Amino acid sequence: MTTTQPATSAFALTPEQRAWCARLRALGAERLAPSAAGGEAGRVNRPLLRELGELGLLARAVPAEPPWRRVSALDLCLLRESLAYSCPEAETALALQGLGAGPVADAGTAEQRARWLPAVAAGRAVAAFALSEPEAGSDAAALQLRAEPEPGGTGASGDTGRSGGTGGWRLTGTKTWISNAPWADFYTVFARTGEAPGSRGVTAFLVPADRPGLSGEPLDMLAPHALGTLTFDAVRVTRADLLGEPGDGFRIAMRTLNLFRPSVGAFAVGMAQAALDASLEHAGQRPAFGGVLRDLQAVSHQLAEMATRTEAARLLVYAAASAYDSGGGSGGDVALRAAMAKLLATETAQYVVDAAVQLHGAAALQRGHLLEHLYREVRAPRIYEGASEVQRSVIAKELYKELSKEVRHP
Numbered sequence: 247m248t249t250t251q252p253a254t255s256a257f258a259l260t261p262e263q264r265a266w267c268a269r270l271r272a273l274g275a276e277r278l279a280p281s282a283a284g285g286e287a288g289r290v291n292r293p294l295l296r297e298l299g300e301l302g303l304l305a306r307a308v309p310a311e312p313p314w315r316r317v318s319a320l321d322l323c324l325l326r327e328s329l330a331y332s333c334p335e336a337e338t339a340l341a342l343q344g345l346g347a348g349p350v351a352d353a354g355t356a357e358q359r360a361r362w363l364p365a366v367a368a369g370r371a372v373a374a375f376a377l378s379e380p381e382a383g384s385d386a387a388a389l390q391l392r393a394e395p396e397p398g399g400t401g402a403s404g405d406t407g408r409s410g411g412t413g414g415w416r417l418t419g420t421k422t423w424i425s426n427a428p429w430a431d432f433y434t435v436f437a438r439t440g441e442a443p444g445s446r447g448v449t450a451f452l453v454p455a456d457r458p459g460l461s462g463e464p465l466d467m468l469a470p471h472a473l474g475t476l477t478f479d480a481v482r483v484t485r486a487d488l489l490g491e492p493g494d495g496f497r498i499a500m501r502t503l504n505l506f507r508p509s510v511g512a513f514a515v516g517m518a519q520a521a522l523d524a525s526l527e528h529a530g531q532r533p534a535f536g537g538v539l540r541d542l543q544a545v546s547h548q549l550a551e552m553a554t555r556t557e558a559a560r561l562l563v564y565a566a567a568s569a570y571d572s573g574g575g576s577g578g579d580v581a582l583r584a585a586m587a588k589l590l591a592t593e594t595a596q597y598v599v600d601a602a603v604q605l606h607g608a609a610a611l612q613r614g615h616l617l618e619h620l621y622r623e624v625r626a627p628r629i630y631e632g633a634s635e636v637q638r639s640v641i642a643k644e645l646y647k648e649l650s651k652e653v654r655h656p
């Protein structure tokens with residue numbers, strides 16, 4: 247399939263970036279798709295991860311060696327868009343390594359980073375990000391997983407549980423909808439260490455999967471992702487397992503999500519482009535009413551709409567990612583742009599994939615068809631890492647923040 251992505255745009259990638267994207271699309275189709283096809287539905291595909299490691303691709307999503315340089319948000323977007331185009335399984339496997347290891351790269355100790363990041367970047371260790379709970383999804387700050395100080399500890403002070411005492415903590419509760427669970431080798435876990443309300447009492451821990459008391463069950467999803475529920479039955483963690491300081495957990499989670507939010511949009515753009523290109527090819531050769539489908543104006547206008555919306559989403563994603571990179575990951579309009587990019591791109595991809603199914607007719611719904619696959623894949627990104635409604639709330643909040651700054655400094 248030849249991509250119809252315009253050769254130039256107002257937001258111009260460099261020739262090197264464009265060549266890299268083309269190489270990634272080819273790698274996805276030729277090298278990674280066969281490994282992806284060999285995987286078992288709903289399980290982590292370790293051979294695929296090792297291949298992503300050997301190709302050096304995971305090292306673009308996870309800092310692989312000291313000084314653990316920050317990942318480029320734009321690189322991450324180009325990687326995710328290009329792999330999503332030709333091998334969505336490889337895209338997802340790569341993104342989840344980055345998401346799970348993000349808090350370690352951001353706030354881990356030298357020992358934690360050295361122990362886990364090179365292994366994650368090589369595809370030898372599987373990471374997972376465990377924030378959501380049965381009663382805390384969009385409202386993540388309502389999480390209830392308890393980190394109780396062990397006897398002898400001094401952390402039950404009613405504050406953020408800052409000390410944890412000498413004995414560490416016991417984690418008790420449930421996490422759910424956790425990608426890569428229960429197959430990951432370690433989890434970045436967000437737990438409540440103190441009585442401080444909402445986000446202030448949350449602390450991040452790195453919990454290896456073999457800790458006594460930690461168990462999990464896979465969940466069967468619409469798109470066959472490795473995803474499950476984790477049960478913590480008094481799982482022991484110590485200060486050596488802390489990511490950052492007690493009480494900093496929510497900020498750490500949000501920093502990782504700020505990096506990943508535009509790249510969820512990039513994943514969506516890659517899927518939209520694949521659906522668009524398949525539709526152009528199909529409409530160009532499908533006999534209909536004495537000609538081919540594309541001769542019908544209703545069809546050609548639909549294709550034009552799909553292409554226009556896909557390109558608009560792509561530009562917003564690139565702009566959000568470059569704002570993140572130039573702003574050092576925070577401040578300015580990073581949060582606003584990230585939310586806009588994720589919102590527009592995931593909603594656009596849903597529209598484009600649905601329109602592509604319509605243009606293909608029944609064939610698109612046959613199991614194994616590219617569009618049947620994309621139709622199932624495209625749904626979840628509108629829900630995870632902040633549902634579309636949550637992104638709209640973020641956008642509105644950021645707009646008023648800007649407005650109040652202008653009122654203060656006209």
Ligand SMILES: Cc1cc2nc3c(=O)[nH]c(=O)nc-3n(C[C@H](O)[C@H](O)[C@H](O)COP(=O)(O)OP(=O)(O)OC[C@H]3O[C@@H](n4cnc5c(N)ncnc54)[C@H](O)[C@@H]3O)c2cc1C
Binds near residue numbers: 375378422423467631
């Ligand atoms: C494929 C997949 C992978 C996932 N992977 C992970 C993972 O690796 N780690 C992890 O921690 N979690 C993960 N999740 C969980 C995901 O982050 C949550 O599903 C998400 O935060 C939404 O929470 P919820 O499903 O509990 O829905 P709820 O929070 O119950 O929301 C349901 C709906 O209510 C509406 N709504 C919610 N809040 C608002 C609001 N403020 N304003 C208006 N409407 C609102 C929206 O329509 C929303 O879709 C994953 C989910 C999926 C589907």
